[in-house]
Amino acid sequence: MDVRQYELYIAGRFTRGTGDATFDSINPATGQTVATFVDASEADVAAAISAARKAFDSGPWARMPVAERAERLNRVLHIIGSRIPELAQMEYQDNGATVRQATSFMVPGALAFAMGMTDLATSFPFQEGIPVTTGPAPVGPYGAYTLKYEPIGVVGAITPWNGPLILAMWKVWPALLAGNTVVLKPSELASSTASELAKAFAEADMPPGVLNVVTGGGAVGAALVKSPHVDHVSFTGGTETGRQIATYAASANLKRLTLELGGKSPAIVLDDVDLDVAVDGVVWSTLFLSGQMCTCASRVLVDNKIYDEFVGRLVDRIGKLVVGPTDDMSTDLGPVVSQRQRDRIERYVQIGISEGAVAALEGGRPSSPELAGGTYLEPTVFVDATPAMTISQEEIFGPVLAVMKTESDDDAVRIANDTPYGLAASIWTSDTRRALTLSDRLRCGTVWINDHNIISPSIPFGGFKMSGLGRENGVSGFKEYLEQKAVYLDLTPSPEQHMWGLVAPR
Numbered sequence: 001m002d003v004r005q006y007e008l009y010i011a012g013r014f015t016r017g018t019g020d021a022t023f024d025s026i027n028p029a030t031g032q033t034v035a036t037f038v039d040a041s042e043a044d045v046a047a048a049i050s051a052a053r054k055a056f057d058s059g060p061w062a063r064m065p066v067a068e069r070a071e072r073l074n075r076v077l078h079i080i081g082s083r084i085p086e087l088a089q090m091e092y093q094d095n096g097a098t099v100r101q102a103t104s105f106m107v108p109g110a111l112a113f114a115m116g117m118t119d120l121a122t123s124f125p126f127q128e129g130i131p132v133t134t135g136p137a138p139v140g141p142y143g144a145y146t147l148k149y150e151p152i153g154v155v156g157a158i159t160p161w162n163g164p165l166i167l168a169m170w171k172v173w174p175a176l177l178a179g180n181t182v183v184l185k186p187s188e189l190a191s192s193t194a195s196e197l198a199k200a201f202a203e204a205d206m207p208p209g210v211l212n213v214v215t216g217g218g219a220v221g222a223a224l225v226k227s228p229h230v231d232h233v234s235f236t237g238g239t240e241t242g243r244q245i246a247t248y249a250a251s252a253n254l255k256r257l258t259l260e261l262g263g264k265s266p267a268i269v270l271d272d273v274d275l276d277v278a279v280d281g282v283v284w285s286t287l288f289l290s291g292q293m294c295t296c297a298s299r300v301l302v303d304n305k306i307y308d309e310f311v312g313r314l315v316d317r318i319g320k321l322v323v324g325p326t327d328d329m330s331t332d333l334g335p336v337v338s339q340r341q342r343d344r345i346e347r348y349v350q351i352g353i354s355e356g357a358v359a360a361l362e363g364g365r366p367s368s369p370e371l372a373g374g375t376y377l378e379p380t381v382f383v384d385a386t387p388a389m390t391i392s393q394e395e396i397f398g399p400v401l402a403v404m405k406t407e408s409d410d411d412a413v414r415i416a417n418d419t420p421y422g423l424a425a426s427i428w429t430s431d432t433r434r435a436l437t438l439s440d441r442l443r444c445g446t447v448w449i450n451d452h453n454i455i456s457p458s459i460p461f462g463g464f465k466m467s468g469l470g471r472e473n474g475v476s477g478f479k480e481y482l483e484q485k486a487v488y489l490d491l492t493p494s495p496e497q498h499m500w501g502l503v504a505p506r
């Protein structure tokens with residue numbers, strides 16, 4: 001198989017940069033190298049920031065009407081849209097998603113998001129209030145005013161490996177539609193589709209420096225955050241990395257921050273639920289992408305009146321899931337992203353056992369020789385877990401469920417809220433009113449009723465507590481990429497009517 005070779009994308013050109021370091025992307029399904037990338041040096045990051053700075057400060061991008069920016073970005077989307085199967089393959093070869101997930105969700109979802117964000121941005125009122133230029137305007141105590149939304153400047157976008165293209169789109173599209181310029185740093189585990197996005201920008205003849213893509217590890221991301229020439233960082237990743245980024249951002253230039261971090265989301269199963277629906281729903285909630293999506297439910301809180309029956313059916317259903325090759329349409333769960341991630345997940349399984357959790361299903365490495373080259377892991381279901389256990393508190397990011405019994409709705413709310421995270425939750429019930437009442441009491445940014453892991457481009461997404469800062473998507477997400485400027489115009493007709501009480505009349 002050919003190993004794809006990628007370069008950095010800086011100021012509209014592909015370049016090998018200043019150093020000679022490279023790194024490989026390893027297919028977690030096979031252990032084989034699928035692509036090689038340039039490991040950007042500090043000088044390369046500085047060059048990318050400088051290109052974005054120049055494109056923002058003196059290029060046409062920030063000054064052109066949003067409709068023109070949208071029209072140009074649509075050209076990129078057409079290119080991406082014509083390559084869905086190829087890009088989907090790159091996604092699952094980088095991160096171990098299945099072909100079904102990549103072709104039906106990861107790439108089309110990225111396009112759908114970008115189109116939804118384009119609709120939102122092109123109808124966004126970039127100016128509110130009474131435009132000072134169009135007088136006559138009413139004269140009040142504060143005069144006439146207008147409120148303008150302006151781009152912030154250079155945006156650093158740092159993304160993780162689990163949804164490489166979609167999470168890049170979540171940042172790049174609103175940032176660019178708002179008139180900013182961007183330096184994108186994808187995860188070193190999954191940089192292919194970000195680099196392909198750069199190729200689509202080049203093919204669509206986008207203005208140089210509007211999007212720059214620098215590949216490499218955490219040091220490349222850190223260089224971006226520490227730069228005083230970057231005005232905003234939008235980051236998706238782990239909570240500990242987010243905390244570090246907040247420190248760098250504060251000491252560099254108090255740059256704006258959007259942080260989408262980890263979670264320990266619960267799926268709450270009430271006693272009136274339709275068990276057939278809820279069992280499949282909870283499987284989807286917990287094991288999409290082998291449990292490696294930030295919103296995945298890793299805690300399942302089940303009412304004691306249905307606990308035994310529900311848990312029996314859930315364990316049975318999960319036991320029948322197919323762990324297999326990523327390019328096979330019948331596979332339910334592919335490998336986890338890397339050897340390091342598998343070791344980490346296995347450590348958590350051992351911690352669960354040592355703390356007394358009962359593994360109703362203890363998934364290990366599959367025995368099939370066909371899967372021996374990959375980082376596969378069958379799911380583990382811990383039952384009768386308690387809220388204080390490590391497996392109930394810490395984000396594992398893998399196919400491991402902690403199932404707990406709840407005595408009442410109050411008990412479910414108490415346990416659901418009892419972690420440092422607050423990203424999402426789902427409630428499974430036949431009683432919508434009951435679910436809505438419970439949703440008011442959950443301390444998290446998204447609540448689904450009889451669903452999970454569904455995220456719309458037009459609805460704000462983000463976390464309470466240590467799951468993040470700010471929002472992505474929706475109008476609030478778009479506004480994260482804009483500064484607000486208030487312009488007052490004093491139209492007071494006579495000096496006596498001025499509010500300048502401190503200036504004595506002459």
Ligand code: NDP
Nearest residue numbers: 159160186187188217218221222237238241260261262294
């Ligand atoms: P990491 O936090 O390890 O990495 C995220 C990105 O940050 C990567 O590009 C990484 O580079 C980069 N990075 C690492 N260290 C630094 C640093 N010191 N300064 C700047 N950038 C840095 O997360 P993962 O990639 O492992 O992703 C998994 C995590 O992401 C989970 O905790 C998950 O919950 C969270 N996540 C949150 C989502 C949300 O919307 N809330 C969505 C998806 C994931 P590199 O990988 O190359 O080292």
